[in-house]
Amino acid sequence: MVAEVEPHLVVVGASLAGLRAVESARRAGFSGVITLVGAEEHLPYDRPPLSKEFLTAAGPPPAPTLREETMLRDQLRVSLQLGTAATALDTAEHTVWIGNDPLTYSGLVLATGAAPRTLPDSEHLAGVHTLRSLDDARKIRAGLAAGARTVVVGAGFIGSEIASSARQLGSAVTVVEAMPTPLARPVGEQIGAVLTSLHERHGTTLRCGVSVEALEGSDRVEAAVLTDGTKIDADLVVVGVGVTPAVEWLAPSGLELGNGIECDKTLQTSAPGVYAAGDLASWPNALFDTRMRLEHWTAAAEQGAIAGRHAIDPASAVAYSTVPYFWSDWYGKRIQMVGIAAGAGEVAVVAGDLDGDSFLVLYRDGDRLLGALGLEQRSQIMKYRLLIGKGITWSDALDFARKRAAVRASSVRVNE
């Protein structure tokens, strides 16, 4: 007689994607055992606040916990294994090792995220940080609270948010960016330059086209020396030069890896019953006819929910496609991007103007609307997420934008 084995969903990675996987499995009626594995000691927490209000809050802020422990244990009936990283996977034996402890799964979700890149030869210096975890954010917050002269390496979204927070706290901030124009890849060169002008308008010094040659200091960082010879005195250096998918631990497993974990259209990895979600998942996004790996909050939430549902019932798996969405908040202003900018042949301004505090631009690819970016366009931007998802043509998108502009102009007149 074969013993009936209770189904066991193991979710490796206890951040947003992992939590959403757990929640969606329960919502779908999964009644087996769920184990949520996290490398950090913390309960699942939200990362976007870490570069924003967590740094600028007046008092010591609480952890931005996503779900309280009682909710996880009692309502979602999750066994939490926090504080130890997963170390190995054997897909033939359906076993994942947490430290030295094996866990046998019937379904598995891999959501170990990504790790920030660091500067070489900087680990011995106090005052040099990346920002990924709650613990990182606590250290940066403590540095900023002491009025640190701050150097931010990398003018991407996280670096820009940290610069914005540091300025809000009154710190002197210099952002150093290796590329001549920041953000060229996510938003295009033209809009990258426009967004970057927000820094100068808010008193942040920006140095583009130079890199950090060396960090000076014996125990604590004292200065950053740039490749053009400039020396910037610094008490705090925050490095925001991108992340690498956290997949090293999977290399011996034989899972197909490339730019992260290579998944099929249902987010299944090369091993049946094993799904991936979040920063490390690369999958063919049919809406854009291309393989994508997204490092966005919304993608992690969506993919986690889908991977969780598929892992408990692979027979029900369906293709996942999405119109990417990300946002960033700088100097009290919200930037929102839907779709993609890469490969756009034309950018059209359809509301506001690029020198102002509010504008909306559309990105064109051939006859299609490819993406849209808004600065302070909260009531408009998501209409374009829907339209991109429906495959709207470029000319129809421009028509839509013109009609919206007319409606808004008349409602402003009525309100005056």
Added chain:
Amino acid sequence: MKIHVDTDRCTGHGVCESLAPEVFAVGDDGIVQLLTEELSGFQRGDLESAAAECPTQALRLED
């Protein structure tokens, strides 16, 4: 089924609007407004997704 919008938490991302545009819309004040109280015609899954994908956890579904 009812949806509760926590207007203190909402910052107008509008992810909910992109998932269920007949139910949610971000207003010019940057906060989500409910367009209808009558939710029986909508897929529960879409509304659950809207709540789960809200970046500020401002939506709560009540039975």
